[in-house]
Amino acid sequence: MTTDLHDELLGVVRDLTQREVAPRSADLDAGDRDAFAHCWTAACAIGLDRVLLAEEFGGAGLGPADLLAMIEEMAAGDAGLAVAVLLHNVALAALPAEAVAAVADGERWSVTLPPLAPSLAFGISKGSAGVSGRIPFVPGALGAGGFAILDPAPGSAALFFHSTAPGLTIQPYPFQMGWRSSPAAGLVLDEVTATPVPHSVGSDSGATRLVRLGVSAVARGIAGRAWELAFEYAHSRHQGGVFIIEHGAVRSLLAGMAVQLQGVGPAAISRAWLDGDDGGAIAAKVLASDAAVGVTTDAVQVFGGAGYMCETGVEKLMRDAMYCRLYPEPNWLVSDQLVASFERRH
Amino acid sequence: MFERGVSATVPPVRSLEEAFPRFRARDPSTVRVLGDVRERAHAFAQQHVRPLALDIDQRAAADPRYVDWDLVKAGCEHGLLSLAIPSAAGGQGGLVQEMCVTLEELCAACPGVGNIFGAHGLGMLPLLVTGVTHWDGLLHDIAVAERQGRPVLMACAVTEPDAGTDVEEVDLMRRGKITSRAVLVAGGWRLNGTKRFISNGSLADWVTVCMPSDPKRPAETWTCFLVDAHSEGFSVGRVEHKMGQRACPAAELIFDDVFVPDERVVGRPGDGMPSTLLVLAASRPAVAAIATGIARGAYDRVLGWLEQEPTLIGRQQVQLALARMEEEIHLARQGYLDAATEVDATISPALHHPLVRAMRMVPSSTRRRPLVRRWITSPWARQTTVAVLRHTVTDRAVTRSLALSSLAKAHAADVAVSVTGLALELVGLDAGEIRAELEKLWRDAKLTQIYEGTNQLNRLTVYRGLSRQETMVALPPSRLRLVGGRQ
Numbered sequence: 058m059t060t061d062l063h064d065e066l067l068g069v070v071r072d073l074t075q076r077e078v079a080p081r082s083a084d085l086d087a088g089d090r091d092a093f094a095h096c097w098t099a100a101c102a103i104g105l106d107r108v109l110l111a112e113e114f115g116g117a118g119l120g121p122a123d124l125l126a127m128i129e130e131m132a133a134g135d136a137g138l139a140v141a142v143l144l145h146n147v148a149l150a151a152l153p154a155e156a157v158a159a160v161a162d163g164e165r166w167s168v169t170l171p172p173l174a175p176s177l178a179f180g181i182s183k184g185s186a187g188v189s190g191r192i193p194f195v196p197g198a199l200g201a202g203g204f205a206i207l208d209p210a211p212g213s214a215a216l217f218f219h220s221t222a223p224g225l226t227i228q229p230y231p232f233q234m235g236w237r238s239s240p241a242a243g244l245v246l247d248e249v250t251a252t253p254v255p256h257s258v259g260s261d262s263g264a265t266r267l268v269r270l271g272v273s274a275v276a277r278g279i280a281g282r283a284w285e286l287a288f289e290y291a292h293s294r295h296q297g298g299v300f301i302i303e304h305g306a307v308r309s310l311l312a313g314m315a316v317q318l319q320g321v322g323p324a325a326i327s328r329a330w331l332d333g334d335d336g337g338a339i340a341a342k343v344l345a346s347d348a349a350v351g352v353t354t355d356a357v358q359v360f361g362g363a364g365y366m367c368e369t370g371v372e373k374l375m376r377d378a379m380y381c382r383l384y385p386e387p388n389w390l391v392s393d394q395l396v397a398s399f400e401r402r403h
Numbered sequence: 404m405f406e407r408g409v410s411a412t413v414p415p416v417r418s419l420e421e422a423f424p425r426f427r428a429r430d431p432s433t434v435r436v437l438g439d440v441r442e443r444a445h446a447f448a449q450q451h452v453r454p455l456a457l458d459i460d461q462r463a464a465a466d467p468r469y470v471d472w473d474l475v476k477a478g479c480e481h482g483l484l485s486l487a488i489p490s491a492a493g494g495q496g497g498l499v500q501e502m503c504v505t506l507e508e509l510c511a512a513c514p515g516v517g518n519i520f521g522a523h524g525l526g527m528l529p530l531l532v533t534g535v536t537h538w539d540g541l542l543h544d545i546a547v548a549e550r551q552g553r554p555v556l557m558a559c560a561v562t563e564p565d566a567g568t569d570v571e572e573v574d575l576m577r578r579g580k581i582t583s584r585a586v587l588v589a590g591g592w593r594l595n596g597t598k599r600f601i602s603n604g605s606l607a608d609w610v611t612v613c614m615p616s617d618p619k620r621p622a623e624t625w626t627c628f629l630v631d632a633h634s635e636g637f638s639v640g641r642v643e644h645k646m647g648q649r650a651c652p653a654a655e656l657i658f659d660d661v662f663v664p665d666e667r668v669v670g671r672p673g674d675g676m677p678s679t680l681l682v683l684a685a686s687r688p689a690v691a692a693i694a695t696g697i698a699r700g701a702y703d704r705v706l707g708w709l710e711q712e713p714t715l716i717g718r719q720q721v722q723l724a725l726a727r728m729e730e731e732i733h734l735a736r737q738g739y740l741d742a743a744t745e746v747d748a749t750i751s752p753a754l755h756h757p758l759v760r761a762m763r764m765v766p767s768s769t770r771r772r773p774l775v776r777r778w779i780t781s782p783w784a785r786q787t788t789v790a791v792l793r794h795t796v797t798d799r800a801v802t803r804s805l806a807l808s809s810l811a812k813a814h815a816a817d818v819a820v821s822v823t824g825l826a827l828e829l830v831g832l833d834a835g836e837i838r839a840e841l842e843k844l845w846r847d848a849k850l851t852q853i854y855e856g857t858n859q860l861n862r863l864t865v866y867r868g869l870s871r872q873e874t875m876v877a878l879p880p881s882r883l884r885l886v887g888g889r890q
């Protein structure tokens with residue numbers, strides 16, 4: 058895509074984020090379903106629900122890099138919504154054409170990744186009567202129309218089923234401090250009839266890579282917003298007879314934030330995508346989410362006591378950032394896979 | 404929703420020597436007393452507080468004014484409101500060390516609940532440090548009410564909308580924008596202004612509040628008043644929706660021409676700022692203890708959870724993370740114990756001065772007689788209190804103690820944030836109730852980097868007091884000289 062078109066598209070997403078999402082960010086955080094429905098509809102209206110699909114499926118026919126850039130823009134408004142957009146797009150990309158055609162306008166899907174560590178294994182099994190087992194923490198599972206399970210077992214690239222499928226129980230999580238507009242749930246499957254997707258449909262490890270890179274885009278969006286808010290506040294709050302930006306202590310907080318933001322620039326994301334580099338995607342996710350937690354924590358610090366109050370909206374960014382560190386798996390868990398991906402290369 | 408209730412089982416408390424190895428070298432009676440204090444607090448926290456923590460957090464998220472009064476009353480039964488009240492005034496005579504050990508235990512269960520008792524202690528601190536005249540008044544009443552199961556809570560109000568960091572230090576105060584004001588009138592003072600983010604602000608019956616009488620010379624005229632929250636003109640404004648420590652509401656307090664009689668000035672008019680430094684020297688180890696408790700609460704929970712996860716605990720990555728937590732918590736605890744010991748040692752000569760001892764020997768009932776009370780609250784008695792402080796304590800000792808307290812606070816707060824984050828990361832998103840508890844502790848932890856002065860301000864105090872060896876004016880000036888005074 059040309060840079061001009063890319064910028065124009067991003068401009069549209071930014072505009073939507075500023076107009077529709079940001080003003081509702083507190084409601085979204087409070088779990089207001091109407092606010093979410095409004096934002097989701099608005100996102101669908103500009104085609105954000107079908108970014109990767111070819112034009113014949115009503116899609117925009119854009120590439121993952123475009124999707125990631127859009128996700129980052131949206132996350133500056135609300136991370137939960139950005140995650141919903143991300144997982145929906147990955148789910149549709151994993152589905153076969155007929156299934157995509159059957160997804161109604163405005164319907165939202167979610168997706169689950171194969172667990173990285175054996176200790177987190179889903180424990181789902183395919184029997185003749187259907188799929189059984191439990192899948193933990195699926196963001197946006199509440200209210201989703203259907204689910205794609207990526208790489209469930211050798212033989213198929215994915216399984217998919219509708220949320221109304223007999224045998225499926227959706228178990229909400231009692232408390233969720235981050236991404237609150239995408240309420241997560243565990244899926245308990247008791248002989249659910251799920252449709253397998255053959256590998257040819259194009260959901261190779263690219264889908265899982267895309268989710269991790271997507272989460273790093275969400276983290277960048279959150280961190281960027283936190284930086285903006287803190288920078289602005291530092292120029293408006295007076296203490297010690299000057300704007301607090303004049304204090305070395307505040308400057309060093311802001312400088313530290315800027316450095317962390319620089320370190321997770323878009324290059325890392327697109328390189329990992331283009332090179333088909335799973336290890337790179339994991340690393341990008343770890344780096345970006347750690348940076349997001351660091352940047353948002355410091356942003357609250359720049360605000361002082363005001364930052365701790367929900368009203369200013371910075372503490373929400375901190376909570377959302379922490380979820381980037383924990384999903385699709387906690388950062389500490391990736392060390393084996395990361396090293397393994399380098400071992401494969403040598 | 405998780406179950407509400409009282410826990411029947413209390414996990415064992417580690418022996419004090421094991422938890423605080425440095426104590427082996429200490430006076431055995433202090434070790435014993437602190438050990439008892441800790442065990443009592445631990446039992447209360449684990450039995451009554453921990454089972455309610457998540458539920459209170461959720462309720463207060465929906466309504467920030469929500470307070471679990473039953474729990475506060477249960478705290479009364481355990482003497483948590485009179486812990487720091489001198490025994491001469493009917494309390495338990497605990498010093499900063501006792502307060503800190505108690506807070507660590509409470510906050511390991513629920514930092515918000517711990518902060519209700521912590522903020523109450525903060526509210527009393529100005530009275531304890533320079534308000535000897537109130538020992539037989541309010542402090543005695545609090546202790547009596549507590550024995551009757553009636554909680555009388557305090558709060559301390561310093562922060563203003565336009566002055567947060569600025570009211571924590573003399574030089575900043577001179578440059579800051581302080582809008583509150585106390586005006587001298589017949590028989591007392593009239594207070595006007597707004598204080599914000601005041602912990603316990605909406606619960607307290609009594610508030611110690613600081614205001615200047617001359618806004619052009621705030622540092623020189625900063626005065627501490629004891630305000631009855633039922634006074635005309637006093638009201639609670641907004642109660643904040645906040646990220647964590649929700650069990651303890653933070654409120655805006657509005658003073659609209661509130662009358663405060665002369666005898667409710669704490670210390671002497673204009674002594675507020677130096678006294679504040681002494682108060683901070685005592686309150687920052689308490690925040691360090693709160694932060695240590697938060698980190699320990701996360702650590703205890705993650706350890707308990709991992710017992711059921713053999714594949715995880717067998718991995719070196721997990722073992723290293725746990726060791727790291729143990730390390731950080733250990734050092735944070737040593738930090739607050741050092742600081743608390745230092746501040747206790749700094750002020751105890753004043754508490755043991757012959758004049759103070761003599762006063763304590765007079766029975767409380769006698770001290771409460773109107774005539775004797777009038778004498779105790781007289782300007783002369785106030786001058787004498789300051790003179791005793793000046794005689795027994797030095798500015799340098801308070802500065803050093805304050806710096807050590809600030810060091811402990813800033814360090815422990817960072818530990819709380821990092822350890823709770825690490826604990827949350829170890830258990831991940833699918834750990835059920837433990838995950839929710841760890842999320843809460845992580846949210847709670849962030850506040851410790853902000854209140855009692857931001858960590859940045861605390862570290863600048865460490866620089867002044869330790870790196871640069873500066874001596875701040877940390878005691879009010881005395882016009883009276885006791886024989887053999889140090890300064």
Ligand SMILES: Cc1cc2nc3c(=O)[nH]c(=O)nc-3n(C[C@H](O)[C@H](O)[C@H](O)COP(=O)(O)OP(=O)(O)OC[C@H]3O[C@@H](n4cnc5c(N)ncnc54)[C@H](O)[C@@H]3O)c2cc1C
Nearest residue numbers: 296297304306358361362561562567568600602855857859
């Ligand atoms: C939940 C909660 C409970 C509280 N409870 C109480 C209470 O019970 N009683 C009470 O009196 N107060 C209370 N506070 C107030 C608390 O002490 C202040 O929030 C704190 O002192 C910081 O002040 P501020 O919020 O105005 O931040 P600001 O002073 O506006 O600080 C904003 C940023 O600027 C930096 N900064 C400001 N000045 C300087 C400087 N001179 N040099 C370097 N950096 C600087 C700060 O470090 C911070 O990063 C509470 C606050 C909260 C959030």
